[in-house]
Amino acid sequence: MKTQAKACIISSALLAGLVGCKGKPEVPLNVIYILADDLGYGDVGCYGQRIIKTPNINRMAKEGLLFTQHYAGCTVSAPSRCSLMTGLHTGHSQVRGNREIKPEGQQPMEADTYTLGTMMKSAGYVTGIFGKWGLGNPGSVSVPNKMGFDEFYGYNCQRQSHTFYPDHLWHNEDKVLLPENNDNACVTYSQDLIHQQALRFIRDNRDRPFFAMLTYTLPHAELNLPHDSIYRMYENKFDETPYIGKFDKVMGGYNTSEQPKASFAAMVSRLDMYVGEVLAELKAQGLDKNTLVIFTSxxxxxxxxxxxxxxxxxxxxxxxxxxxxxxxxxxVPMVAWCPGKIKSGKKTDQVCAFWDVMPTLAELVGTTLLQPGDGISFLPTLFGKGEQKQHDYLYWEFHELNGREALRAGNWKLIRQPVVGETILELYDLSKDIHEDHNLASQFPDKVEELAALMDGARTESPYFNFGREGDK
Structure with missing residues (x-):
């Protein structure tokens, strides 16, 4: 097969993983990337959570590789996802903030942007994304089907995803009406629909290489889900203060939650159930030994x-x-699972970020990135083979609250906030102060100057995102 041949043009570090013992090329690895929404570093058991039950994610960690120093693209959704999708940090990416478009959608990427979907599709993979998009508005040049994905099912708009009982979702560019949810009725739970479509995609493509992004919106607010056996594990277990709210499909907001603690815990456990069902589906289709699954937030x-x-x-x-x-x-938490390719029960302190996913998967499938990015492949860490390169620095910027910037170089981290107004510089040594309690800026002025210079050079100007200064569109 053409795709098999293409998948075998890879570095020698992968030969043991993708070439059989007799030297014959194996079928290319499928890739499933599960992206939770607003899930904290400590929200799952394998990262120390003691109240919420996450047995399936814990199993992934027990059978796979747990990353202790993996970073999201940003501290909010749209820019984080753009970083993941394009292999660029927020100093270079197109979408650097949650810029809203009414009545539905967010700031789109430019036409023909080279994305993770584009790359995997060009490497011979069937591509699908199931869940939240948040990188364009319906009818724009930046919908999933125009960004390298053969199939999309879920929410186009982040604001709309603030309800788990929406009046519509999207299948590709067709609106899927859910009239039973009109007037804030809670009948059809979106995450269950999205999850079933993702499982169907796996079944439909079991005989060819596929790349699936499962971008569930759990456990993002609103705190709402079916009151089934998962919810009942936590119902009436905590001292609760009801949250009183109201959702508007144009303006956003969140509906009321009578037991927000129980609901949040159950949403994380429901997400964990989905993870378990994905792993079970892979096994049922005979794909569990030939699929890389990555879970993160x-x-x-x-x-x-x-x-x-x-x-x-x-x-x-x-x-x-x-x-x-x-x-x-x-x-954020990140666990990688691929039985027979990734050694089980291991942890790594490798420092990596969302913009590293694109070069990592490019190396995995044996393709060359058509455009340079900010990332470094962490495939040597995943499979324990070859030399792992390191970043000179990692950079983030955030465009609300008068702007915030951060840069990590080695174990040093510099924070500049706010960017506009009376700026404070904070310097932390993460090797000794993971909680960032001790600002060392006054003790190490030369280090502050060095990292501030890197920070200033890490970003290009954006017509849409300029920390709220005059000139932002």
Missing amino acids: DNGPHHEGGADPDFFRSYGPLRGIKRDIYEGGIR
């Missing part, structure tokens, strides 16, 4: 809609939550 934990990250210690040992540029806002 788009940013740190949230407090919207009645969520209480302090109660669950959703940030784990880190400081901060979503919208913070501290570690808790950007460092």
Whole structure:
């Protein structure tokens, strides 16, 4: 097969993983990338969560590789996803903030942007994305089917995904009406629909290489789900303060949650159930030994809609939550699972980020990136073969609250906030201070100057995202 031949043009580091013992090329690995929404570093058991049950994600870690220093693209959704999709950090990417378009959608990427979907499709993979998009508006040049994905099912718009009982979803560019959910009725749960479409995609493509992105919106607010056996594991178990809210499909917001703690915990466990069903489907189709599954989150934990990250210690040992540029806002769980290719029960401190996923998968499938990016392949770390390159630095920027920037070089991390106004520089040594309690800026002025210079050179100007200064469109 043409795709088999293409998949075998790879570095020698992968030969043991993708070439059989007799030297014959095996079928290319399928890839499933599961992206949770607002799931904190400490929200799953294998990262220290003690209240919420996540047996299937824990199993992935037990049978795979757990990353302790993996970073999202940003501290909020759209820029984080753009970084993942294009292999660029937020100093270079097109979408650097949650810029809303009404009545539905967010800031689109430019036409013909080279994306993760484009790359995998050109390498001979069937491509699908199931869940939240958030990188364009319906009818724009930046919908999934125009960005390299053969199939899309889910939410186009982030605001619309603030309800789990929407009046419509999208299948490719066709609106799927859910009239039973009109007037905020809670009948058809979107995540179950999306999940079933993802499982169907796996079944439909079991005989050819596929790349599936499962971008569930759990456990993002609203805190709402069916009151089934998963919910009942947590119902009436906590001291609850009801959250009173109202969702508007144009303006956003969140519906009421009578037991927000129970709902949040159950949403994480429901996500875990989906992960288990994906692994079970792979086994049922005979694909469990030929599929790389990666599980991660788009940013740190949230407090919207009645969520209480302090109660669950959703940030784990880190400081901060979503919208913070501290570690808790950007460092996320990541577990990689591929039986027979990835050694089981291992942890790695390899520092990597969303913009590394694109070069990693390019090396995996044996293709060359058509455009340079900011990433470095972490495939040598995944498979334990070959020399692992390291970043000179990682960079993030955030465009709300007068702007925030962060840069990590080695174990040093510099934070500049706010960017507009009276700026404060904070310097932390993450090897000794993972919680970022001790600002060392006054003790190491030369290091501050060095990292500030790197920070200034890490970004290009954007017509849409300029930290709220005059000139933003």
